Amino acid sequence: xxxxxxxxxxxxxxxxxxxxxxxxxxxxxxxxxxxxxxxxxxxxxxxxxxxxxxxxxxxxxxxxxxxxxxxxxxxxxxxxxxxxxxxxxxxxxxxxxxxxxxxxxxxxxxxxxxxxxxxxxxxxxxxxxxxxxxxxxxxxxxxxxxxxxxxxxxxxxxxxxxxxxxxxxxxxxxxxxxxxxxxxxxxxxxxxxxxxxxxxxxxxxxxxxxxxxxxxxxxxxxxxxxxxxxxxxxxxxxxxxxxxxxxxxxxxxxxxxxxxxxxxxxxxxxxxxxxxxxxxxxxxxxxxxxxxxxxxxxxxxxxxxxxxxxxxxxxxxxxxxxxxxxxxxxxxxxxxxxxxxxxxxxxxxxxxxxxxxxxxxxxxxxxxxxxxxxxxxxxxxxxxxxxxxxxxxxxxxxxxxxxxxxxxxxxxxxxxxxxxxxxxxxxxxxxxxxxxxxxxxxxxxxxxxxxxxxxxxxxxxxxxxxxxxxxxxxxxxxxxxxxxxxxxxxxxxxxxxxxxxxxxxxxxxxxxxxxxxxxxxxxxxxxxxxxxxxxxxxxxxxxxxxxxxxxx
Amino acid sequence: xxxxxxxxxxxxxxxxxxxxxxxxxxxxxxxxxxxxxxxxxxxxxxxxxxxxxxxxxxxxxxxxxxxxxxxxxxxxxxxxxxxxxxxxxxxxxxxxxxxxxxxxxxxxxxxxxxxxxxxxxxxxxxxxxxxxxxxxxxxxxxxxxxxxxxxxxxxxxxxxxxxxxxxxxxxxxxx
Numbered sequence: 001x002x003x004x005x006x007x008x009x010x011x012x013x014x015x016x017x018x019x020x021x022x023x024x025x026x027x028x029x030x031x032x033x034x035x036x037x038x039x040x041x042x043x044x045x046x047x048x049x050x051x052x053x054x055x056x057x058x059x060x061x062x063x064x065x066x067x068x069x070x071x072x073x074x075x076x077x078x079x080x081x082x083x084x085x086x087x088x089x090x091x092x093x094x095x096x097x098x099x100x101x102x103x104x105x106x107x108x109x110x111x112x113x114x115x116x117x118x119x120x121x122x123x124x125x126x127x128x129x130x131x132x133x134x135x136x137x138x139x140x141x142x143x144x145x146x147x148x149x150x151x152x153x154x155x156x157x158x159x160x161x162x163x164x165x166x167x168x169x170x171x172x173x174x175x176x177x178x179x180x181x182x183x184x185x186x187x188x189x190x191x192x193x194x195x196x197x198x199x200x201x202x203x204x205x206x207x208x209x210x211x212x213x214x215x216x217x218x219x220x221x222x223x224x225x226x227x228x229x230x231x232x233x234x235x236x237x238x239x240x241x242x243x244x245x246x247x248x249x250x251x252x253x254x255x256x257x258x259x260x261x262x263x264x265x266x267x268x269x270x271x272x273x274x275x276x277x278x279x280x281x282x283x284x285x286x287x288x289x290x291x292x293x294x295x296x297x298x299x300x301x302x303x304x305x306x307x308x309x310x311x312x313x314x315x316x317x318x319x320x321x322x323x324x325x326x327x328x329x330x331x332x333x334x335x336x337x338x339x340x341x342x343x344x345x346x347x348x349x350x351x352x353x354x355x356x357x358x359x360x361x362x363x364x365x366x367x368x369x370x371x372x373x374x375x376x377x378x379x380x381x382x383x384x385x386x387x388x389x390x391x392x393x394x395x396x397x398x399x400x401x402x403x404x405x406x407x408x409x410x411x412x413x414x415x416x417x418x419x420x421x422x423x424x425x426x427x428x429x430x431x432x433x434x435x436x437x438x439x440x441x442x443x444x445x446x447x448x449x450x451x452x453x454x455x456x457x458x459x460x461x462x463x464x465x466x467x468x469x470x471x472x473x474x475x476x477x478x479x480x481x482x483x484x485x486x487x488x489x490x491x492x493x494x495x496x497x498x499x500x501x502x503x504x505x506x507x508x509x510x511x512x513x514x515x516x517x518x519x520x521x522x523x524x525x526x527x528x529x530x531x532x533x534x535x536x537x538x539x540x541x542x543x544x545x546x547x548x549x550x551x552x
Numbered sequence: 553x554x555x556x557x558x559x560x561x562x563x564x565x566x567x568x569x570x571x572x573x574x575x576x577x578x579x580x581x582x583x584x585x586x587x588x589x590x591x592x593x594x595x596x597x598x599x600x601x602x603x604x605x606x607x608x609x610x611x612x613x614x615x616x617x618x619x620x621x622x623x624x625x626x627x628x629x630x631x632x633x634x635x636x637x638x639x640x641x642x643x644x645x646x647x648x649x650x651x652x653x654x655x656x657x658x659x660x661x662x663x664x665x666x667x668x669x670x671x672x673x674x675x676x677x678x679x680x681x682x683x684x685x686x687x688x689x690x691x692x693x694x695x696x697x698x699x700x701x702x703x704x705x706x707x708x709x710x711x712x713x714x715x716x717x718x719x720x721x722x723x724x725x726x727x
Contacts, residue, residue: 005695005696005712007708007711008708008713010695010696011694011696011698011708013666014693014694014695015694017693018693018694022663030682035661038632038633038657038663039663121633121635148709151698151699151708151709152698152709152716153698153699154698154700155665155667155694155697155698156698156701157638157642157666157669157670157671157699157701157702158635158638158639158642158667158671159635159638159667160635160638160667161634161635161638161664161667164634164637172639235639238635238636238638238639239636239639239640243636273647274646274647277646278700278707284583284713285709285713288709288712288713289709424571495603514687523682
């Protein structure tokens with residue numbers, strides 16, 4: 001839990017007042033759409049194909065039940081009764097009217113929510129592990145550092161007009177659930193040889209048109225230097241990042257062109273004069289932020305209570321869900337529960353107002369009023385007592401968020417695509433929906449094991465197709481929708497970009513091709529527990545290509 | 553274009569001199585960077601104040617050896633989207649201790665004013681007259697700031713340490 005104080009509240013309220021004035025100036029004609037564009041973008045307001053879209057930040061993916069109810073309220077009152085959770089721990093509302101935007105923002109601000117810096121060429125919402133503070137493999141809570149960065153980089157006077165958008169992610173776990181190696185800056189908390197915890201600093205990762213896995217420019221940065229070092233990176237980027245070509249403006253291009261070593265030297269030259277200045281984080285500052293995170297008062301409980309054993313033995317559906325959607329918690333007797341927003345035939349990441357209300361109530365009852373949002377577009381209840389799992393499962397099943405497909409073939413990441421987005425070349429949601437129908441058989445899905453399909457409707461890669469185990473990228477060919485298909489990508493600590501399987505395939509055939517790839521995997525795998533990624537790594541792309549394209 | 557300084561619209565006492573035009577002796581002038589660097593020794597003997605118009609793609613460190621002889625530095629915003637001069641401004645103010653006039657030129661609009669002030673600018677060649685009139689309102693829009701910058705206001709992280717911690721009952725819980 002992070003407690004907002006008067007500073008945070010005042011700033012968000014002042015931002016809403018400013019935006020209300022900007023909307024008034026736009027509606028009265030004082031501002032042209034072009035001039036208004038930059039201002040609305042700084043508040044997360046996009047103009048899409050059919051309407052304005054409002055993107056709200058969920059810093060480090062942590063929501064209170066009250067905040068989730070507020071999101072439900074906004075969906076109901078100002079939108080068409082649903083919201084869409086994105087791959088960057090944001091939520092988007094797709095049908096908001098311009099004249100109602102200030103009121104929607106004011107309602108959100110009362111719950112400590114806002115759209116600041118969810119778009120535009122500035123530092124975006126800082127993301128982290130959705131299992132922060134509950135994962136057993138974590139060294140400490142990464143959200144402390146995400147919050148310190150969030151504050152420092154909110155309405156930053158120097159970095160609000162960068163060459164391009166800028167994304168930072170933080171992880172503190174052995175297994176990287178925050179995809180830090182494909183961010184502009186990735187921070188990995190780890191312990192050095194003498195037991196001190198600091199950051200590995202990775203820069204220049206990213207997807208989009210020119211994907212790169214980031215380079216480590218600082219293997220160990222002491223905590224006190226976090227803000228000064230990030231400031232130095234941003235200062236180098238602000239001055240030397242390309243501004244002549246939007247497609248070459250991200251920091252990854254600068255890092256690539258200079259070389260990681262030369263880039264690190266530039267950063268160091270900017271860093272030395274400021275590292276001992278006002279940005280040095282003394283222990284009192286860190287303690288102040290840390291103290292405003294509140295943690296649940298867990299009951300002392302044993303693992304594997306009899307309630308769970310009984311339910312598992314008597315109900316196969318519960319057993320499947322337990323095996324799939326429930327993860328180990330760092331506190332004994334507790335569990336981390338993932339709620340699937342990927343039902344058969346549904347658009348990935350969508351939740352209705354009723355679902356948000358119901359999940360908020362369940363969070364109050366079973367998870368200390370706390371909900372997490374992950375980059376895979378699912379929700380998480382992070383603090384569930386194991387003995388409550390059967391009751392929670394029944395409730396989640398009623399709400400429609402207990403599909404036991406977490407991490408499986410139908411847990412698809414997808415951008416909104418041509419159904420909403422003015423940049424898209426192709427639809428992507430209908431492809432995801434069709435694939436969830438093709439892979440509706442959960443026994444098959446379990447047999448396939450971990451398999452991530454990521455879909456982007458254009459080269460901007462919002463659906464992270466490069467790092468999907470199977471990646472689908474929508475392209476336009478002679479006015480028709482086509483998909484390029486890659487395999488072998490991954491976003492974790494061993495991040496890699498997928499490789500093309502063959503020529504692009506027409507929209508109508510893309511689901512068939514995915515089925516053929518999956519069939520090829522079943523044929524090629526060495527043993528049942530060799531996951532898709534490992535098979536691709538062992539045999540390469542060629543055997544997949546032969547099997548999938550032979551008949552085409 | 554109107555010049556705003558000290559929060560008010562004022563007359564510009566500086567004359568802008570193009571690259572090869574003669575420099576009048578007793579008038580404050582602003583000179584482009586290339587000429588300024590070429591004639592630095594000669595310009596140092598002038599009695600009237602000298603200002604330099606520094607482009608946003610030239611390292612500010614080149615200007616540093618001459619800073620004690622410069623009364624004004626004008627930094628450029630070719631478009632409001634091009635934010636390189638914010639970095640140059642902060643370096644001049646915070647690292648090199650420049651105390652002269654720091655002027656924003658180019659495409660300077662209302663919604664940049666607060667950022668500019670915080671980066672250390674103290675004069676503004678404002679593109680639209682209506683924006684110049686709204687200067688005070690735009691700069692006063694926010695009363696709290698999260699980060700230290702060129703204007704030396706106390707950021708929230710430090711200011712909080714001076715205050716009592718919010719109680720759980722009082723604070724809004726933002727899980």
